[in-house]
Amino acid sequence: MKKSLKVFLTAVVLSITTSAYPCTSAIISGKLTPDGRPLLWKHRDTGEDNNRVQYFKTDKYNFIGLVNSNDSTGIVWAGTNSAGFSIINTASYNLKDDNVKEMDMEGHLMFKALTQCKTIADFEKFLEKLPRPMRVEANFGVIDSEGGAAYYEVNNTKFTKVDVNDPKVAPLGYLVYTNFSYTGRYNQGMGYIRYQNANNILMRQSSFGEITPEWIFDNLSRSYYHSILNIDLKNQKETIEKSGGWFIDQDFIPRKTSTASIVFKGVKKGEDPLNTIMWTMIGFPPTAIAVPLWVKYSNQIPSTLQRSKESENAYACTSSVTLKWRLFPITRGNGNKYFRYSLITNSNQNGYQEILKKYENEIFYLYKPLINDNNTFNESELISLKNKVDSIIIKAYKTIL
Numbered sequence: 001m002k003k004s005l006k007v008f009l010t011a012v013v014l015s016i017t018t019s020a021y022p023c024t025s026a027i028i029s030g031k032l033t034p035d036g037r038p039l040l041w042k043h044r045d046t047g048e049d050n051n052r053v054q055y056f057k058t059d060k061y062n063f064i065g066l067v068n069s070n071d072s073t074g075i076v077w078a079g080t081n082s083a084g085f086s087i088i089n090t091a092s093y094n095l096k097d098d099n100v101k102e103m104d105m106e107g108h109l110m111f112k113a114l115t116q117c118k119t120i121a122d123f124e125k126f127l128e129k130l131p132r133p134m135r136v137e138a139n140f141g142v143i144d145s146e147g148g149a150a151y152y153e154v155n156n157t158k159f160t161k162v163d164v165n166d167p168k169v170a171p172l173g174y175l176v177y178t179n180f181s182y183t184g185r186y187n188q189g190m191g192y193i194r195y196q197n198a199n200n201i202l203m204r205q206s207s208f209g210e211i212t213p214e215w216i217f218d219n220l221s222r223s224y225y226h227s228i229l230n231i232d233l234k235n236q237k238e239t240i241e242k243s244g245g246w247f248i249d250q251d252f253i254p255r256k257t258s259t260a261s262i263v264f265k266g267v268k269k270g271e272d273p274l275n276t277i278m279w280t281m282i283g284f285p286p287t288a289i290a291v292p293l294w295v296k297y298s299n300q301i302p303s304t305l306q307r308s309k310e311s312e313n314a315y316a317c318t319s320s321v322t323l324k325w326r327l328f329p330i331t332r333g334n335g336n337k338y339f340r341y342s343l344i345t346n347s348n349q350n351g352y353q354e355i356l357k358k359y360e361n362e363i364f365y366l367y368k369p370l371i372n373d374n375n376t377f378n379e380s381e382l383i384s385l386k387n388k389v390d391s392i393i394i395k396a397y398k399t400i401l
Contacts (some may be wrong), residue, residue, distance in 0.1 A: 022093075025043065025178070037267060041220065045257040049259055055298045084266065093180065095184045113126055135156060162183075193228055216261075222286045246340055247339060260288075279291070290360055297382055316393050327341075
């Protein structure tokens with residue numbers, strides 16, 4: 001193969017790798033939640049199907065994070081630390097203004113931030129001190145235990161803060177970010193339809209002020225609402241029957257490349273930052289089960305969300321992904337662009353999502369005493385809880401698989 005052709009093909013592969021897997025996210029201020037605590041949501045899309053939860057101990061702050069199963073240490077794709085500092089990112093494609101080639105260091109940046117930062121002010125100082133080029137083009141969403149809630153639009157040399165608590169910036173009390181930046185080049189970037197999907201859903205709900213992690217999972221992470229087509233598949237029984245349950249995988253929030261959905265529930269100013277909750281759904285969100293996690297309860301993290309004994313992957317993620325690929329059974333021609341929604345949910349109430357939701361509700365019920373700030377569990381209670389949750393997750397997937 002000629003050298004010029006090799007260079008061209010490498011460039012094509014790199015462009016596909018770095019630009020084909022965007023994410024959807026939002027920060028919801030305490031104005032819109034029942035208990036006044038902020039929420040930070042990341043719906044992750046990536047080319048790596050397998051991810052898991054990992055607990056990290058460092059000199060300053062301990063933290064839990066979402067990691068790719070095959071990543072080396074020093075990289076996380078969402079996380080929260082013992083100071084109540086939580087961070088996510090979405091790739092941006094309209095901020096880069098240079099020719100730097102070595103990029104995609106967002107996971108490294110977030111790992112370092114979790115080891116050092118307590119507040120969004122700390123994060124700003126952290127960004128200011130990072131060597132240039134920073135090797136990122138991204139929107140970083142951050143909440144802290146002192147009421148801070150903001151996005152940071154960051155490229156190789158500079159960053160811009162977008163404050164969710166500023167009514168001039170976020171008059172409805174929330175901001176949605178996909179894969180463009182507000183201060184970036186106009187009409188460039190990606191994710192505009194997904195942005196509109198999420199924004200429309202949140203706008204409707206914002207008047208009720210009842211946004212919770214469970215609501216986000218059910219109405220955003222697992223939503224098949226499409227703003228351009230003006231359809232919502234969960235309300236389209238006739239359309240589903242006419243299509244045989246088949247639809248094109250294009251511009252819904254959950255897509256074939258979706259691999260996790262995380263909601264960080266923060267605390268109010270003055271509350272214990274260790275009460276921050278990392279609601280975690282690993283695997284393909286429509287076929288995944290949500291579990292709440294706390295940095296202060298490191299022994300509470302279910303084994304099914306961590307590296308398994310058999311491989312570097314997590315049981316819950318592997319099982320969810322196995323179900324995902326049943327939704328995309330066609331491999332020849334353009335068949336890989338079609339998915340069978342009727343396997344997710346249907347009029348017979350026996351879709352994957354409907355079955356798994358019953359088990360997820362069992363888990364939510366078990367965690368009620370912990371979610372109430374007036375309750376704490378001792379070591380033996382935590383181990384018992386973890387074992388129960390692992391049993392529920394294993395039973396849930398064995399019911400289908």
